Amino acid sequence: MKKNKTQIIEYINSLQNYQGYVQFSHRPIDKNKDIFYDGKAVSIEDEEGFIYEAHFCNDKESIAIKQVNESFLVSKTNISDIDENDTQEYISDIENLPKIKMAQIWEEEVDELCAGMKVKKLKKVVFTGFEKGDLK
Helix, strand or coil: CEECHHHHHHHHHHCCCCEEEEEECCCCCCHHHHEECCCCCCCCCCCCCCEEEEEEECCCEEEEEEEECCEEEEEEEECCCCCHHHEEEECCCCCCCCCEEEEEEEEEEEEHHHCCEEEEEEEEEEEEEECCCCCC
């Protein structure tokens, strides 16, 4: 679904029981304003720049928001049945932030190069939260 700047800010602020982060175009991520973790309510303000990207998740879905030309594209992915083996943790360059968890989404497809057998192919990588623990 596509949204304009006002609609995307309203959408992000309507998210309840999600964790995630927002990256604005005109400044680095501010741990106190842009990261929502461990029960912190999602709340952002309209700023001079625009939302370059944002990622949120709960136990059931991952939401990716990307700026595309004059609109913002919202993509939702079901993460309720992701295999733990498909999830990896990454260290953030933001001081005292727990590791970020990302999951690989694989889908079976017939592959002509494998004698027409079904093989799993990587379709996308999605945000699945932060490592358990508190922000320091």
